[in-house]
Amino acid sequence: MDQSAKNAIQIENLSVNYRHTRALQNVCLNVPEGEFLGIIGPNGGGKSTLLKAILGLVPPASGKIEIFGEERKKNQAVIGYVPQFSTVDRTFPISAQEVVLTAFLKGPLHPFFRYKEEHRRAASAALERVGIENLASRQISELSGGEFQRLLIVRALATEPKILLLDEPTASVDPASREHIYELLTEINKSVTIVMVTHDLMAIASEVTSIACLNQTLVYHGGPQLDEKTVNAMYGCPVDLIAHGVPHRVLGRHDHDCRGGREDEEC
Amino acid sequence: MLSGVLEYQFMRNAVAACFLASIVCGLIGVIVVERKLIMMSGGIAHTAYGGVGLGYLCGFEPMIGAVLFSVGAAFGIGSIKRRGGANTDVIIALLWSTGMALGTAFISFMDGYPPDMSSYLFGNILTVTKSDLIMMAVLTVVVCLTILIFFNDWKAFLFDDSFSSILGQKTVLLEYLLLVLVAMTVVVLIRVAGIILVIALLTAPAATASLLSDKFKTRMIIAIALGLFFCFAGLFISYSLGIASGATIIVFSVVCYSAVYLIRSTADKRSLKTPVR
Numbered sequence A: 001m002d003q004s005a006k007n008a009i010q011i012e013n014l015s016v017n018y019r020h021t022r023a024l025q026n027v028c029l030n031v032p033e034g035e036f037l038g039i040i041g042p043n044g045g046g047k048s049t050l051l052k053a054i055l056g057l058v059p060p061a062s063g064k065i066e067i068f069g070e071e072r073k074k075n076q077a078v079i080g081y082v083p084q085f086s087t088v089d090r091t092f093p094i095s096a097q098e099v100v101l102t103a104f105l106k107g108p109l110h111p112f113f114r115y116k117e118e119h120r121r122a123a124s125a126a127l128e129r130v131g132i133e134n135l136a137s138r139q140i141s142e143l144s145g146g147e148f149q150r151l152l153i154v155r156a157l158a159t160e161p162k163i164l165l166l167d168e169p170t171a172s173v174d175p176a177s178r179e180h181i182y183e184l185l186t187e188i189n190k191s192v193t194i195v196m197v198t199h200d201l202m203a204i205a206s207e208v209t210s211i212a213c214l215n216q217t218l219v220y221h222g223g224p225q226l227d228e229k230t231v232n233a234m235y236g237c238p239v240d241l242i243a244h245g246v247p248h249r250v251l252g253r254h255d256h257d258c259r260g261g262r263e264d265e266e267c
Numbered sequence B: 001m002l003s004g005v006l007e008y009q010f011m012r013n014a015v016a017a018c019f020l021a022s023i024v025c026g027l028i029g030v031i032v033v034e035r036k037l038i039m040m041s042g043g044i045a046h047t048a049y050g051g052v053g054l055g056y057l058c059g060f061e062p063m064i065g066a067v068l069f070s071v072g073a074a075f076g077i078g079s080i081k082r083r084g085g086a087n088t089d090v091i092i093a094l095l096w097s098t099g100m101a102l103g104t105a106f107i108s109f110m111d112g113y114p115p116d117m118s119s120y121l122f123g124n125i126l127t128v129t130k131s132d133l134i135m136m137a138v139l140t141v142v143v144c145l146t147i148l149i150f151f152n153d154w155k156a157f158l159f160d161d162s163f164s165s166i167l168g169q170k171t172v173l174l175e176y177l178l179l180v181l182v183a184m185t186v187v188v189l190i191r192v193a194g195i196i197l198v199i200a201l202l203t204a205p206a207a208t209a210s211l212l213s214d215k216f217k218t219r220m221i222i223a224i225a226l227g228l229f230f231c232f233a234g235l236f237i238s239y240s241l242g243i244a245s246g247a248t249i250i251v252f253s254v255v256c257y258s259a260v261y262l263i264r265s266t267a268d269k270r271s272l273k274t275p276v277r
Helices: A002-006 A047-055 A096-104 A117-129 A145-158 A175-188 A201-207 A228-235 B002-006 B009-034 B038-058 B062-083 B088-109 B118-122 B130-149 B151-159 B161-166 B171-212 B216-241 B245-273
Strands: A007-018 A021-032 A036-040 A062-067 A079-082 A163-167 A193-197 A210-215 A217-222
Touching (some): A007 A047, A007 A193, A021 A047, A021 A193, A021 A210, A036 A047, A036 A201, A047 A062, A047 A079, A047 A163, A047 A193, A079 A145, A079 B161, A096 A117, A096 A145, A117 A145, A145 A175, A175 A193, A175 A201, B002 B009, B009 B038, B009 B151, B009 B171, B038 B062, B038 B088, B038 B118, B038 B171, B062 B088, B062 B130, B062 B171, B118 B171, B130 B151, B130 B171, B151 B161, B151 B171, B171 B216, B216 B245
Parallel strands (some): A021 A217, A036 A210, A163 A193
């Protein structure tokens, strides 16, 4: 399998159940190295579940996940994760720099561990990269939404990932921060494969290199031009994709059938 | 006066018990308050009553029974929570009342005159024996070492456990360990504040500390200091007024928490008028 070597993530027939509900069904998805993949779909469509399955946070009911051609567990260390903003406790008594430092706690347990000067320097450098180094000593409860979201990205980057998974990184940030985050991701994408779950359909056309539409199963995977039928299949009803004052088009002008995306997606 | 008081063995024991209780309260209390595990701690504490009853019935040290039952409860809650099968609230409520029911049942199985359980329920720091103290000291040392040795692991785990688990940390182990530490802490506190009042002693110093500092380590240090203050002040008040020690310590802690809360919220309102940023 020569092809699999080029894939950062290769998912075959993945199904995930939550007790009696099926969250994902027979998902097959290949993410080539260097791709910036946007995953869209309705709430409850399994977007976050897919990320969690890739991270090993939820066990798959069936199917296989490979990271750079190896079993998920073996290569898990190359994945960085930016969780959904709202799932992290923002009242926890910890400073921005300390949050980044936790990224250096790789491995099972660290008895008598103390952060070294090199860790602190690396953390400062990482904070500087996204322009929030002046907030290093702030407690996270004092950060704005946009600042905290960037902090979560810094923490993920500090683990030096080859693949970065983001769960709605622009969900609750102001437009200026959103712009900043996309700029940052585009830059990161030069060396890191990115998979981003988003509701931000505007971003899809301009920022990502390909998209996947997920509604329990993979509805579409391909270029970032969505057609109406795909969107309808995914959301179950016509969705208003028109945004005021934004020059991107998400809907393609052309009219073609909703196929299963690329040929290699057909399992 | 102090030296006169300390001439009594029971007073020396009470002072030592205050020290031990304050240390575990400070360390575990901050974690329990931050992780919102207060009701779970209450459940674990009340389950211990079953162990106390079994100890009396079978003729072994009741506090050993308390350790066994509360650690068992910790594992039970942990494994049910992990499987995600049932509502944690329900499990806590059932363990809480089952523990109390079993304790009462075991006592009523006993022949003859039933023992006085009120010192287990409400605590009586003046009746702490030497063997109680030894057990409290051992548990305190275990709790302290576990927290201090793995301090950075705990901090990362408590802040964001899914990120920790992605980094390959032993989050399942830490989760169970935390519950066991809570169980041990509860046992240390039973002799001081009693099964029913334990939650207040676990919460009040930590919650007050959270109003005073937003740094994790500082909170723990402040909580230990406050615990010492609450225990000794409460002990002094109960001694001078001749009222129950456990109850006095708790009432005094809650009064202090409320005072700090009021002062804090007034101060916050004032500082709102002159924004910092």
